[in-house]
Amino acid sequence: MRRDLDELINGNSVALRYSDDNSPDDQAKYLIPLEDFFQFGLSVDCVVFGFDGQDIKVLLIKRGVAPYKSYWALPGDLVYPQEDLNGAAQRVLENLTGIREVFMQQIKTFGKVDRHPLGRVLTVAYNALIRVENYEPRAAFWADNVQWHTLSELGDLAFDHNEILAKGVEKLKVRVRNQPLGFELLPVNFTLNQLQKLYEAVLGQPLDKRNFRKKILGMNFLVKLDAKQTKDTRRPAQLYTFDRMRYDELTHRGFNFEL
Amino acid sequence: MRRDLDELINGNSVALRYSDDNSPDDQAKYLIPLEDFFQFGLSVDCVVFGFDGQDIKVLLIKRGVAPYKSYWALPGDLVYPQEDLNGAAQRVLENLTGIREVFMQQIKTFGKVDRHPLGRVLTVAYNALIRVENYEPRAAFWADNVQWHTLSELGDLAFDHNEILAKGVEKLKVRVRNQPLGFELLPVNFTLNQLQKLYEAVLGQPLDKRNFRKKILGMNFLVKLDAKQTKDTRRPAQLYTFDRMRYDELTHRGFNFEL
DNA sequence: CCAAAAGTGTTACCTTTACACCCATGT
DNA sequence: ACATGGGTGTAAAGGTAACACTTTTGG
Numbered sequence: 001m002r003r004d005l006d007e008l009i010n011g012n013s014v015a016l017r018y019s020d021d022n023s024p025d026d027q028a029k030y031l032i033p034l035e036d037f038f039q040f041g042l043s044v045d046c047v048v049f050g051f052d053g054q055d056i057k058v059l060l061i062k063r064g065v066a067p068y069k070s071y072w073a074l075p076g077d078l079v080y081p082q083e084d085l086n087g088a089a090q091r092v093l094e095n096l097t098g099i100r101e102v103f104m105q106q107i108k109t110f111g112k113v114d115r116h117p118l119g120r121v122l123t124v125a126y127n128a129l130i131r132v133e134n135y136e137p138r139a140a141f142w143a144d145n146v147q148w149h150t151l152s153e154l155g156d157l158a159f160d161h162n163e164i165l166a167k168g169v170e171k172l173k174v175r176v177r178n179q180p181l182g183f184e185l186l187p188v189n190f191t192l193n194q195l196q197k198l199y200e201a202v203l204g205q206p207l208d209k210r211n212f213r214k215k216i217l218g219m220n221f222l223v224k225l226d227a228k229q230t231k232d233t234r235r236p237a238q239l240y241t242f243d244r245m246r247y248d249e250l251t252h253r254g255f256n257f258e259l
Numbered sequence: 260m261r262r263d264l265d266e267l268i269n270g271n272s273v274a275l276r277y278s279d280d281n282s283p284d285d286q287a288k289y290l291i292p293l294e295d296f297f298q299f300g301l302s303v304d305c306v307v308f309g310f311d312g313q314d315i316k317v318l319l320i321k322r323g324v325a326p327y328k329s330y331w332a333l334p335g336d337l338v339y340p341q342e343d344l345n346g347a348a349q350r351v352l353e354n355l356t357g358i359r360e361v362f363m364q365q366i367k368t369f370g371k372v373d374r375h376p377l378g379r380v381l382t383v384a385y386n387a388l389i390r391v392e393n394y395e396p397r398a399a400f401w402a403d404n405v406q407w408h409t410l411s412e413l414g415d416l417a418f419d420h421n422e423i424l425a426k427g428v429e430k431l432k433v434r435v436r437n438q439p440l441g442f443e444l445l446p447v448n449f450t451l452n453q454l455q456k457l458y459e460a461v462l463g464q465p466l467d468k469r470n471f472r473k474k475i476l477g478m479n480f481l482v483k484l485d486a487k488q489t490k491d492t493r494r495p496a497q498l499y500t501f502d503r504m505r506y507d508e509l510t511h512r513g514f515n516f517e518l
Numbered sequence: 519c520c521a522a523a524a525g526t527g528t529t530a531c532c533t534t535t536a537c538a539c540c541c542a543t544g545t
Numbered sequence: 546a547c548a549t550g551g552g553t554g555t556a557a558a559g560g561t562a563a564c565a566c567t568t569t570t571g572g
Contacts (some may be wrong), residue, residue, distance in 0.1 A: 036340045040299045042370075042381065080550065081295045081379060085370040109368040111301075111344040111382050120340060122301065122381070124368050211528070233545075234522045235569035399569070452551070470535065493543040493549045525568070533560075541552070 030170040041121035044089045045161065046078030047107065047168030048072040048096075051185040053194065053232075055150050056172075058165065059096070060157070062145035067117045070144065074165065076123060089126045096146065098136055102128045103184040105175070107168050115160045127163045127172055130185035134183030172185075176202050177259045180221070191229050191237040192216070199259065219233045219257065221247040300380035303348045304335030304368065304420065306427030307355075309391040310444040312453065313336065314409055315431075315460045316339035316391075317424065319416070324438040326376045328416030329403065333424065335382065339443055348385045356479070362388045362443040364434070366427050374419045384423045386431055388443035435461050436518045439480070442501040450488050450496040451475070458518065478516065 012237045048059035060072040075096050079088040086104065107125040115121070132148075151169065156162065175181055182198050183190075196212050216222065223243045228236035251257070309434035319331040334355050335416065338347040352361045366384040374380070391407075392513050410428065415421065434440055442449075455471050475481060480501045487495035511515070 037337045038298050038300050038378065039340060040301045040338075040381075041297050042299045078296045079299075079370075081298060085368065085381075086371055095281055108365055109344065111338075113341055113343055119297065122299075122344075124370065141551085148339065191524085196474055208562070208564085209524090210564085214527095215561090232522060233524075234571060235524045251541085311535095450551085467537085468551090469536075469537085472552085472556095489543085492551075493544060494551045496551060519572105520565095520570105521572085522570090523568100526566090527564105529563090531562080533558100535558075535562100536556090539547090541550105543549090543551100545546105545548085 036135075039179075041119055043076050043123040043127060044079060044085060044092060044105070045074040045123045045164055046089055046092055046126045047074060047165055048093065048128045048130060048223055049168075049172060049185065050130055050135065050148060051198050052132060054201070057148040057150060058154075059130075060147060060149050061096070062147070063158055064144040071158040072149070072155065072259045073158035074125075074161045075143075075146075077234070078121075085124050089124075090122070090129070091259060093128055093130075097130060099130060099134055102184035105163070105171075107171050107247045110164060111158055112160065122163070123164070125168065127168050127175075129181060131185065133187055154193060161241065173202060173204075178237075178257060180242065180247060180257055188228075189225060189227065189239045189241050191233075193237060195240075197256065203240065219250075219255075221250060265505055270329060271324070291499055292370060297337045298379065299373070300378055301338045302380055302382045303336050303338060303344060303351060303388045304333040304382045304423055306333060306424055307362070307387045307389060308391055308427075308431060308444065309394065309407060309458065310457050311391060312456065316407040316409060317413075318389075318394075319406060319408050320355070320402035321406070322417055322511045323403040330417040331408070332412065332417035333384075334402075334405075337380075340493060348383075348387070352387055352389075356389060356435070358392075358393055362440075364430075366423070366430050369423060371419065371421055382418075382423070384427060386427050386434075388440060388460065390444065390446060392446055430459060432463075437516060439501065439506060439516055446491050447487065448488075448498045448500050450492075450498060452496060454499075474518070478509075478514075480509060 030092055043158045050059065057256045059075065061075050063069055063071050064071050075092055077088065077092045077095075079085065083091070085106075089104055090102060091098070093104070094100055104126045107127050109122060109124045113120060115123075154162070154165070155167065172181070176199070182195060182202070182226055185198060193209075193215055195216065196209065198210070201205055220242050222240045223246075225239040225241055227239045229239055230236045247257075309318065311314045318334065320334050322328055322332050334351055336347065336351045336354075338344065342350070344365075348363055348409060349359070352363070353359055363385045366386050368381060370381040370384045372379060376384075413421070413424070416424065422445050431440070435458070441454060441461070444457060445453055450474055452468075454475065455466055455468065458471070459466055481499045481501050482505075484498040484500055486498045488498055489495045506516075
């Protein structure tokens with residue numbers, strides 16, 4: 001990876017000017033050694049959302065090592081040299097929860113110069129949605145603890161994780177209205193009341209039951225099952241499932257999900 | 260920046276397990292030397308949009324150096340070690356156009372292992388909106404040429420820039436409906452017909468003149484000026500300007516821009 | 519039989535869409 | 546005077562929002 005200056009200039013689009021200076025002499029004084037350009041650290045951090053039937057929760061780890069030892073933090077890790085970003089994010093989640101192929105979307109990249117005390121480490125942040133039923137707590141060896149946290153009860157997190165988390169929540173709120181994300185947080189089979197409670201939790205506002213049902217059923221991608229839920233309810237509730245094939249078909253025809 | 264293994268383990272959240280293995284022996288064989296984690300290159304690439312009154316254009320440079328010599332590419336550059344991401348993006352744009360404080364938004368980070376032939380280089384992509392009136396073409400020394408391109412007439416770009424550009428366009432289309440971005444592409448004073456043409460170009464569909472005006476004027480953040488535009492038109496057209504103060508005030512009160 | 523959650527329609531209101539002609543100016 | 550782009554209102558249709566009672570079960 002180490003290359004000499006000549007290769008650098010020919011091999012990368014390094015700008016040699018900070019200002020309007022144009023003469024070769026001026027350019028020379030702005031040259032920066034190549035090795036400085038391959039000194040970036042890279043991590044991924046995951047904002048992992050779950051839904052307990054009542055509230056949206058975020059999965060945090062308690063750091064067992066410095067820096068920020070014993071602070072709560074978003075689960076994350078450095079990216080391996082031969083690993084794609086998505087792959088790294090999936091690996092973090094699999095190590096933490098045992099779940100493969102978690103639903104994830106990139107949020108944003110955080111790159112402040114001083115965001116990590118040990119050097120220049122960028123982090124690519126991801127939103128991850130998991131079904132809590134499938135989740136089996138497992139603290140990684142570098143963490144003292146793993147726990148679900150309610151959004152309203154968060155203290156100071158490690159690094160710039162408060163900022164990252166806030167951005168993740170913001171994106172979730174926006175995306176949940178334009179994409180069928182909600183289903184990733186519920187059991188595969190769910191009742192309409194569960195679905196409504198989920199949307200109310202994410203959006204932070206109550207929804208009208210009849211209007212909600214009219215709208216969501218009118219979209220024609222929920223399948224009524226031959227089963228009812230009897231636990232946790234008095235009158236048994238009709239179970240539904242999300243038909244992704246049908247959804248994809250509809251969207252390709254120009255249909256637009258919007259709650 | 261270089262640290263030994265012990266510091267690595269204590270100083271960063273490096274996961275030592277790829278799989279479910281837990282014993283210390285198994286862990287050991289997955290250890291990766293620290294220096295590998297600070298070998299990432301980092302660049303920013305800008306999708307620079309302009310509007311010529313008719314079509315949306317993208318500013319591309321023709322690369323003067325390998326790799327991809329003489330391919331068209333998004334303007335971009337490696338990030339300096341002591342420079343924030345936004346700062347790097349602004350620098351690229353200032354070098355290219357002479358404009359400071361360009362309106363920019365992060366699009367996404369592209370990090371495929373093999374996206375850059377010379378090593379592991381991530382790129383953080385930005386959308387930039389500029390007023391073409393202010394732009395004065397200026398090829399950087401590492402570029403043979405700089406030119407506005409129509410979106411429908413693009414060939415194969417360097418690196419993964421076709422993919423990045425497509426993502427930038429997609430984001431622009433979404434955001435222009437939820438945020439008052441359009442005004443960044445027009446002169447400070449503009450006519451409603453110019454504004455409408457802009458939206459039609461971005462969204463790729465014709466809009467009804469009367470409905471468009473009703474809606475946009477109803478939002479109450481356009482200020483009618485005491486001036487008319489007489490060039491390029493028969494009947495002089497009323498000029499308006501975007502009142503950002505008013506807009507911010509409205510949004511803080513719960514108003515929601517949506518076209 | 520009572521408590522608790524499930525389920526179900528109608529109406530008023532607001533937003534969106536469709537649509538056609540007159541106006542001011544330059545040539 | 547005419548060609549060109551600027552400017553204006555209304556009505557029908559569709560979508561959203563408000564609202565209350567009956568049903569089914571477990572205890």
